[in-house]
Each structure stands twice: as structure tokens, then as C-alpha cells.
Amino acid sequence: MESFIVSLLCLFVFLIYLSLHFLFYKSKGSNLPPGKTGWPVIGESLEFLSTGWKGHPEKFIFDRMAKYSSQVFKTSLLGEPAAVFCGAACNKFLFSNENKLVQAWWPDSVNKVFPSSTQTSSKEEAIKMRKMLPNFLKPEALQRYIGIMDTIAQRHFASGWEKNDEVVVFPLAKRYTFWLACRLFVSVEDPNHVARFADPFNMLASGLISIPIDLPGTPFHRAIKASNFIRKELVAIIKQRKVDLAEGKASPTQDILSHMLVTSDENGKFMHELDIADKILGLLIGGHDTASSACTFIVKYLAELPEIYEGVYKEQMEIAKSKGGGELLNWEDIQKMKYSWNVACEVLRLAPPLQGAFREVLTDFMFNGFSIPKGWKIYWSANSTHKNSEFFSEPEKFDPSRFEGSGPAPYTFVPFGGGPRMCPGKEYARLEILVFMHHLVKRFRCEKIIPDEKIVVDPMPIPAKGLPVRLYTRKD
Template sequence: MLSKMEVFLATILCLFVSIILLSLHFLFSKSKPRAAAAAAAHPPGKTGWPVIGETLEFLSTGWKGHPEKFIFDRMTKYSSLVFKTHLLGEKTAVFCGAAGNKFLFSNENKLVEVWWLSSMDKIFPSNETSSKEGAIKMRKMLPNFLKPEALHSYVGIMDHIARRHFADRWDNKEEVVVFPLAKSFTFWIACRLFVSIEDPCEVERLSAPFNRLASGLISIPIDLPGTQFNKAIKASNLIRKELLSIIKQRKIDLADGKATPKQDILSHMLLTSDENGKFMSELTVADKILGLLIGGHDTASSACAFIVKYLAELPEVYYGVYKEQMEIANSKARDEALSWEDLQKMKYSWNVACEVMRLTPPFQGAFREAISDFSYNGFFIPKGWKLYWSANSTHKNPEFFPEPQKFDPSRFEGSGPAPYTFVPFGGGPRMCPGKEYARLEILVFMHHLVKRFKWEKIIADEKIVVNPMTIPAKGLPVRLFPHKP
């Protein structure tokens, strides 16, 4: 059995040998004329260390609470439109600004397609959603559950869960830690709407492995005991086992008439075949539900937590939200649920939520892959290069948002920001299909929060970190002050 020190030394030796071999390769290899010409025309920038490139600096700026620093330092030094780097083991071009977003979003499945780390296959072994075909299949299924009439029906369910959530987890408490509660709220809604799990004990039992899975999704892919990546793999296997059990029971319930085809996304997946009449395997359904449960609550929980942060810091903004929400609350009977029409009246509240997501976007950006050679802004991008768009390259850019660090919900009045500048949900064919779903649960959360409490932050200067989602470093503990009846 090797000691920890022996393992460490062996790892360092392997890395050193790899660096030497790569250096020799680059030094003595003779490039073809076309490759040399193309290399000269690549975007400006540097690729950092052999093998690891600039990955550690890219990740560490997020860990330190300044995720935009990596992008803006290079925009200043090399180009405000596009620069090259080396991230996650891949040659990468970072597209910046509204023009870069527009180019990538409008060329989806033409010049570029979505890209995920190959290590994701260990977490989602049968997942197809990272491939072009799988993504198309998945997006064909979702509209039935995200069209207006379906969303209308979700408001009452979200309101019901919010009442239970706040009664159980917030009421009669002097202090709470916000981020775990926000995750609990959005995860409960996702479980109810996607797989019809509503029992809070069952939801809580599933939430712990989901948190481990989310933390390891974009971690360093080292599958050794104790690493985040290893914990994520184990968590995904545990959740998948639970989902397979639910799937088998649902098939029985559908056959016996105890469940309905339109009950939730799970039923729809089990009863929907492709154009060849083939149904998805139980394992594939489990992985797709797993992915939806992650996507269906992580981004909204981040937004909800930071809404609490900014409303604590900005009393005038809190008052504007409180006034709007109490007008709605006072127009309803005592226990009457929120309706679709109520949420359409929450214009100022949604402007506030959008400004929160501008300043602290739940996800910093996403990767694409070049599926053919192309030119952009006079630079050559080879097929196979990875491409990255960054929300902060526009969200915190004074060219698009004057005084970008200032909290100003009025930016979203009228027609709002210019196209391709506000991108917390991405854009183009791969814009998050759950954008409207997220809007509903965020507004329901805000309504039940402000009509119950004012609050103050316990840690005045709590750091914001990215790992891989934007979160408060200490979970955002707050002291609650309930409104008098």
C-alpha cells in the first residue's frame, strides 16, 4: 500500500515527465505550411503551462470571488472581442461582448455545437443531452411542460410548496442560512413537477446526494476517493438507483391507471417514442431526469439567495418589492393562492431579480466546440477548438451597462438591455428552455419572503464564490424580523 507521500511524489513525477515530453514535441515537431499560417492568424493570447494551460487561474478567480477578472484582464491585454487560452485540457477561444454572444448563439449547430467535458460521461453514463441529436430529442419533449398552459398550472403548485416551505423552515426562526433553504425550496418544486415527489422527507433524503453531485459537476476530473469528482460519481449512482426504482413503479402505475400520461415529465418520457417507434431505456430516462432535476433548481436557488443579499443591502429596493407584493397580497382572500395574473403584475420585482442575475449570474458562461474551420473578426478558428462565452463580458461591461457595479433595476424597464448583452439563461437555440419556469419560482419565492420578513445580513462582507455555480461563501446567514400582523 503506497503512502500519501509516495502517491503525491508519483503524481508530481508524472506531471514533470508529461511537461518534458510535450515541450520536446513542440520544440522539434515540424508543422505543415497551412498549420503554421493558421497558427499565425489565431486570436491573440497565451496558452499558459503545458497540459494544464490557464485552467487553474480560470478556476481560482472564481474561487476568490472575482470570476470576471480572468476575462477582463485578457480582454484588456489582448482583444475585447476574442482571445485564445487553454482551458480544461483544450485549446480555447473566448468570445467576448454582445457580438461574440450573437455569433455563437446564432451559429448553434451550424459552425458550433455544445461541448461538455468527457469526464461527464462518468456522471451521466447514458446521457445524450451533450450530443446534438440527444439535445434535439430532449428539447422536443420539454415544450409540453413549458408551454403557457402548463406554466399557468404550475403557479398554484409552486405557491402551495412555498407556503409549506416558509412555514416549516423560516417562520418562528430568529436566524436562517439562506442558500441551503433556497436550494431546498427549488429542489422541492422540481421533484414535485418532474417526478411527482412532494413528501418533504423524501425530497430531503434526495437533496443531500444532489448537492454532492452539483458540487462535483465541473470539478477537476480526478476519480480518487475523497475528491469532489469521485463524490459526484457516487452521488449520481445513488440517485440513479432511486430514480430507477421510481421509474419501475411509475410504469406499473401507468399500466394500472394509477398515474396519468400528463402527470409530469417522467410519465411523458416513459410514453413517448422516437420517430422509429423506439422508447428510451429506463437508464436513459433516469439520466435525463437526473439532468433536469439539477438544471431545474440550481440556477434559481442561486438567484433566490442573491435576491435576499441585495434586498438586505438596499432598503429602498426592498421597499419597492415589498410595496408591489403587498398590493397583490392585499387584493386576495386570506389563503387564496397566487395566480398567473398575479405574477404578471410583479414587474418591479422581476426587474430586481434580473439586476441580481446581471451582477451575480448563476452560471458564468458555457462551452461550445467548433464543428468546422471558420473565421471570426479576422482570426482563424480551427475545427475542434473549444469556444467559451462569458456572461460577465457583457454583464459587467460599461459599454453595455453604464456604471456596471451599481444596482439599478430600471435597466430592465421598457425594452430592457440591448440584445445579446443580458444572458443569464444563454441564448439562441440552446437558450435555457426553463427560463419562464425559473421566473415563476423566483417570483413566488420573493412574494412569500417579503410579505413575511425584513432581514439583515449577519456577515456584512460575505464573499461571493463560483464553484461552479455562483454562491455565497458562507451560505448567507441572515437575522429575520417578522412583519407584525
């Protein structure tokens, strides 16, 4: 009872702080963008989130673009005064001014779920990771991993899809992408070991962007518990890897974990075990959640659009027929999957896993004649261009030909963000998605069991029932 009262008092103090914070920033700036800030403290957060829960996250954006401004309007989200930037010109401005006028921002819940062992913020840790990742995630490095992806995809479809008449796609897609991340990041390949991580990771992901109240039963509380459990598991893996490296049983280049253990910073210092665990934890979350959403929607659209499915099937079977018995996919095969990738891009346009992202304003600046105060948050939305007829004709129509030739105009197709903060795992995601598509269409044609299944965005788009489908095995 005592701890419950303390928690309520902490919540009360937190709400007072947010109210004062909100009123202070509301008074700043004489020429703010048009818009309304909604209720005290909560602002327009509930409407912002609820349009996603109802399956139409773009509605919050487009309603205000029509009412206030097609490029920038003000609101209040997650307890913060915010300006929402819309359209290609705004994307270009934000991506070009990263770490000059704006910088990455995460809600407090992220820092609490990912407490850094070095007492630095998620933002600082992300900067360190971005310096480290290119060596591992550049295309020439990733070429070595295509065979591993192919092998795991074969095992995944054999264990989770084959011999079934019906499956639920989203949990299976999560299993596939998580298995890959575990194998390529920390060389954990045994399905039982991977499964031990799976449920805690799901709890962590579902509570990551949530109200930061650490009370039993809340998503945030479950996310913190899951984070602590996974971190302990990772530390045990790290300790064993140190031994294996010293005894020559592991290679310094076999995965990201080995790379972190053998690489020092500019001062010659090596990372501590807990520091490595923090980074691997973040990578495992980022390395599978968004891709599993993309893979699920690929199945959805292939099931709905037979002519698109046949185009992908024809391309993938030409590649399959060129392979010898037991021969794995390679880089050249991936480069031949042009139509398949155009299809995947159209899926990412219509159902972007990354709906948008927040930035924090570093210094007062003017944009389109409006003042944007220091300390405000800026939200950019992928849907403000992806589903906008100004940039994509008939935006609701599924049309992979949009990506032929030079493709969409710059700053209009942004599922991976852009500028210095473009997702460093973009090429990794492309490979795991294409390998998934290859094995899916080679084996099956899918039919949706729930024709009009609702889509929920929280914070990524997912079918409300996980996309159950009926499988028809390819006889040819």
C-alpha cells in the same frame, strides 16, 4: 495499493494525451487570436478558476480583454486550447451559428458523472431533451403549476424560516428549488423523500465540473457514487409509476416522468427505464442549482437595499391583498410582478448563475480577422457584457430600471444563454423565483449577519458562509 498505482498510471497517460493534444492544436492556424496559453496541460485553468474562488470571475476576462483584445483572445482551459469571445457582437455570432460553426461542449467529467444508458454522449442526450421539453416548459403548460409552486413555497417558509430569528439562506434556497423540481418532475412531494435525495445531489453538483480523477476522497469520485445512487432511486420511482399509470392511479400529464413514459419517438419506440432515469437526473440538477443561487442573491440585495425591498414589498402586498383566504397565486398574479422581475433580472445581471459556457468549433472559420481552428473550444462569458460599461452604465450599481421598457440591448443580457441553446427552463425559473420573492417579502425583512461576506464562484456564485441573515417578521 495496486489500484492506487493503476490510477496514477492512468493519470500519467491522461496528462501525456492532453500535452500532445495541446501541442497539436497550438501549431494549427497561422493567425490565431492574441493571448497566451499558459502552462503545458493546465494552461490558464488555475487562474481562470481562482478568480472565481476569490469572488471576481470577470477579472480573468477583463484583464485579457484590456491586454489582448476586447472581443476575442486565446488561452487554454480544462486541458483544451480555447478562444474566449467577449461582448454583444460575439454573443450574437456564437448564438447565431449554433450547430453550424459551433456546438455545445462539456468537459469529460460531465460524461463520466452522467453515463448514458444508451451509450450516447451528453451532447446527444441534451439534443433529445430539448426536443421533448418545450411541451412541458412552455408558458401555457407552466400556468398549471403555479398553484403547486405556491403551495410548496408556503410549506417551505413555514418549515424552514418561520419561528426562526436567524437562518442561512443558501441551503434553504436549495431545499426550496429542489423540492419544487422533485414535485414537478417526478411528483415526489414528501419532505423526507426529498431529503433522501438532497445530500447525494449536493455531492453530484460539487463534483460535476472537476478534475476527472476517480480516486476515493476526490469530488469527482463522490459525484460518480452519488450519481449511481440517485439513478437507482429514480429507477424504483419509474417502475412504480409504470404500475400506477397502468392501474389509473397516475395521470399521463401529471409531470415530466409520466410524459416520458407515455411518449414515443418518431419511430414509435419508448424510452428505457435507465434512459429516463438519466434524463430526469440531468433535469433535477439543472432545475434547481442555478435558481437556488439566484434566490440567494435576491435575499442578499433585498437585505442590502431597503428602497429596493420596499418597492418589491409594495407590489407583492397589493397582490396578496387581492387574494381570498386560502386562494393560491395564479398566472395573472405573476404577470403583475413587473417590478419584482426587474429586480430579479438586475440580480441575474450582477450575479449570473451561468457565468458562461463552452462551445466546440466544428470547422475552421475566421472571426474579426483571426483564424479559429476546428476542434478548439470557445468560451463565452456573461460578465463580458453584464459588467461592461459599454453595455450597462455604472455596471456595479444596482438599478432595476435598466429592464423597463424594451430593456437592455440584444445580446447584452444573457443569464439564460441565447440562440437555439437558450435555457429551456427560463420561464420555469422566472416562476419559481417570483413565487419565492412573494412569500419572502410578505413574511420577512432580512438583515445580513456578515456585512461583507465573501462571494465564491465555483462554478456558480454563492456567499462563502451561505448568507446568514437575521429575520424580522412583518407585523403589517
